[in-house]
Amino acid sequence: MSEVLIVGSVAYDGLKTPYGSADRVLGGAATYSSLAASLFAPVKMVGVVGNDFKASDMAMLKRHGINTDLVTHEKGKTFYWKGYYENDMGVAHTVKIDLGVFERFDPEITGPSQRIPFVFLAAIHPDLQMKVLNQMIKPKFVVLDTRDLWINITKPALLKVLRKTDLVVVNDQEVRLLTGEMHLMKGARALQKMGPKTVIVKKGEHGAMLFGPGGTFLSPAVPLDYVVDPTGAGDTFAGAFIGYLARAGKVTPELLKQAVIMGNLVASFTVQGFGTKTIAALNRAKLQKRAADYHRFASIPQVKI
């Protein structure tokens, strides 16, 4: 069992979807992904919060076994994001962003934390991602997330980080922005030449596709009777993914496939409630039940030709 270091935003979100709304719920990429990873392995979370950060939220993270020693408390407000989703819930529309203390986020990794083998860099400015990587000592496996914003405004910096990562998680639009390639599979292969040996393309309700040394693999999304709020699905996916690998302490083609499935399974809980509520309430029994359903749904029988 290895530890996971997770760097990213900690936020309060104001959310509105066709199924309701919720304000100032705990969110942020580091929060979703740390909660997901903590189901499988010890997590060290790196982030920044303001004076308004609730003691009960910090206690909840710790109760999940998440080490928050590198979550700094700064004077000011915690990052606040307000957004809404239309009927198809494919795209988040931003109404308001208040960066607060996150504007001065400057992750310092010190001491034994520098030797944590599994690293997840959530979608923050690539210069900060690089700064974290430069502080780490021989990480075993580095997973990178990004977003269209960073591809559009800081592409050269992003390409530099990309060269230092083992795996990048992207959606199909990001593949196109990064590679200029319209065909998803060709784009993924182009990305593999830009640094990361393994590429995961998240396709939302259509699942996730893995392009790695072991070949191409698809894990369909979990079919859901209802979805309440898609916020954090991608971060949950990445957190569960790297947590699953860290628990094994190694990365093999077979474990990569299993980790993708686990990412889909855990993310399927996140979208069924507002904020981090359902992922924080997730337990082994619920996960086992969903995994069994999933295997009935997605297992491919042999055909006779």
Place this chain on the structure above:
Amino acid sequence: MSEVLIVGSVAYDGLKTPYGSADRVLGGAATYSSLAASLFAPVKMVGVVGNDFKASDMAMLKRHGINTDLVTHEKGKTFYWKGYYENDMGVAHTVKIDLGVFERFDPEITGPSQRIPFVFLAAIHPDLQMKVLNQMIKPKFVVLDTRDLWINITKPALLKVLRKTDLVVVNDQEVRLLTGEMHLMKGARALQKMGPKTVIVKKGEHGAMLFGPGGTFLSPAVPLDYVVDPTGAGDTFAGAFIGYLARAGKVTPELLKQAVIMGNLVASFTVQGFGTKTIAALNRAKLQKRAADYHRFASIPQVKI
């Protein structure tokens, strides 16, 4: 091994896609689906062609073991469709339709053909679909296809046929049009209450979903390096699907899953060439190779929780 009766259009198509164009290539729903079904079981094809129908095309169909005794020759032109696809190739845009002899298509099923156990009704006017069904004697398994046009202009007639079918093949838009339900899974369940015990939702590049007595099942689409022309993919899918079941001579939850996979596998060849060319050239070796690749791509390993 049972026989399959297939009723639908036989056409010459003028096609333009981002990857090229081809005029007056052999097409039509009955053609694609009969060629696909003939890989697995004897096929009796029901359709109409005009004076311009090439002897070489008829010979090709017969060479594939397709019985064309119920394909009538009428004075006039064979159904001609001209269309094009934009970059994403999701939607066919019609440029020209010349119904020709198809306008007077009036399928007559006589003699022993009335006892053929497996029946595929391609997307023609629901009154014609009903007429065929009324001529059949105790069919074992009836598969129905339709399209937005028939849902929009002849819904009552379509709903009547639907009650007499065992399985309907639809896309997500058709599910919404037929049931008014936006959520795909709820829509599929609503459809199951309208007649067919089993519903297949074709999701194009995202595969096909089966809702049946054995539960819900997804077969992802075959990942392809290139797609040339999507015309006929759905018909090929349905033809291979029913042909696979007819070869087994029975329908079980397990065979239904296998048949969906086979539909995807065979359809993946159709889209790699213009018209029926690639499906007509398909053989067992090519299919076996693709099935092996597919299983590597889509087989879901067990996860440890």
